[in-house]
Amino acid sequence: MSRPIPMIGDVALQAVQRIRHEVDGGFAVLPIESLDGRLVQRHGRGSHVLELEGLLYGDTALDDLQTLQGLAAGGEEQDFSADIVTALDLNKVVVERFVAGELAGHPNHFAYRIRLLESPALPEPATVSVGGDLGFGLDDLGIDDSLLGDITDMAGQVAGAVDQAMDAIDQVQSLVSALGGLDVGNPVQPLTDQVAKLGALGDQASGAVDAVVDAFFGS
Numbered sequence: 429m430s431r432p433i434p435m436i437g438d439v440a441l442q443a444v445q446r447i448r449h450e451v452d453g454g455f456a457v458l459p460i461e462s463l464d465g466r467l468v469q470r471h472g473r474g475s476h477v478l479e480l481e482g483l484l485y486g487d488t489a490l491d492d493l494q495t496l497q498g499l500a501a502g503g504e505e506q507d508f509s510a511d512i513v514t515a516l517d518l519n520k521v522v523v524e525r526f527v528a529g530e531l532a533g534h535p536n537h538f539a540y541r542i543r544l545l546e547s548p549a550l551p552e553p554a555t556v557s558v559g560g561d562l563g564f565g566l567d568d569l570g571i572d573d574s575l576l577g578d579i580t581d582m583a584g585q586v587a588g589a590v591d592q593a594m595d596a597i598d599q600v601q602s603l604v605s606a607l608g609g610l611d612v613g614n615p616v617q618p619l620t621d622q623v624a625k626l627g628a629l630g631d632q633a634s635g636a637v638d639a640v641v642d643a644f645f646g647s
Contacts, residue, residue: 432509432510432511434447434480434508434509434510434511435507435508435509435510436496436499436506436507436508436521436523436542436544437495437499437506437507438495439492439495439496439499440492441480441482441484443482443483443484443485444480444481444482444510445481445482445483446479446480446481446482447478447479447480447510447512448478448479448480449476449477449478449512449513449516450476450477450478450479451473451474451475451476451477452473452474453470453473453474454470454471454472454473454474455468455469455470455471456468456469456470456471475545475546475547475548476513476516476518476521476545476546477543477544477545477546478508478510478512478513478521478543478544478545479541479542479543479544480540480541480542480544481539481540481541481542482539482540483537483538483539483540484496484528484537484538484540485534485536485537485538486536487536489536489537489538490536490538493528493538493540496523496526496528496540496542497526497528499523499526500523500525500526500542503522503523504522505520505521505522505547506520506521506522506523507520507521508520508521508544518546519546519547519548519549520546520547520548520549521544521545521546521547522544522545522547523542523543523544524543524544524545525541525542525543526540526541526542526543527540527541527542528540528541
C-alpha cells in the first residue's frame with residue numbers, strides 16, 4: 429500500500445527525504461522563593477512547526493520550484509497534509525522559510541528545505557450592542573439587569589426636573605425684562621420680596637420663583 433504524498437497547497441512533494449515536527453508546549457518556568465524546583469505555568473501551546481527537506485526532479489520540477497517560491501514570497505495560508513500531522517489538529521500553514529539549490533550535473537534536480545508554521549484561525553470577535561447582546565448575561569457579572577429599568581426611570585425624572593427648572597428660569601427672566609431692569613439680586617428670596625410689592629404681578633412672579641425652588645431643592 430502506497431503512502432500518501434506530502435502536499436503543500438497543490439504541490440506534491442514526491443521526494444521528501446526528511447520531515448521534522450516541533451511544538452512548544454507554552455510553559456513558563458518561574459522561580460519561587462524557598463521552593464525547590466521551579467513553578468511551571470502554561471500559557472497555551474505555540475504553533476506547530478514543520479521542516480521538510482527533499483528533492484524536486486522530473487518534468488514538473490521547475491514548475492514546482494516556482495510554485496514553492498511563490499508560496500514563500502506571497503505568505504498566503506496553505507493546506508498541508510502528511511503522515512506526520514495525522515494526529516495534529518492542523519488546519520492551515522504558512523511558509524516561514526524556503527531554501528533551494530540546483531544540483532550540478534543533474535538537470536531539473538533541485539534540493540530544497542522548507543519551514544512551515546501553523547496558522548490557526550482567529551476566534552470570533554466579541555460583539556457588544558446597546559440591547560445588551562454581549563454573548564453572556566449581565567447576571568454573569570453580578571449585575572441585576574432589573575436595575576437598568578430603575579436607572580432609566582431615574583434618568584427620565586432628572587431630565588424632566590431640568591426641563592421644568594429651565595422653563596421656570598425663562599419665566600423669571602421674562603418677568604425681570606418686563607419690569608424694566610429691576611435689580612433683583614439673588615434670584616430666589618430677594619426676588620420674592622420685591623415682586624410681592626408689585627400688586628397685580630405678584631402672583632405670577634411668586635409662582636415662577638416657587639417653581640425654581642421646587643425644581644432644585646424639592647417641595
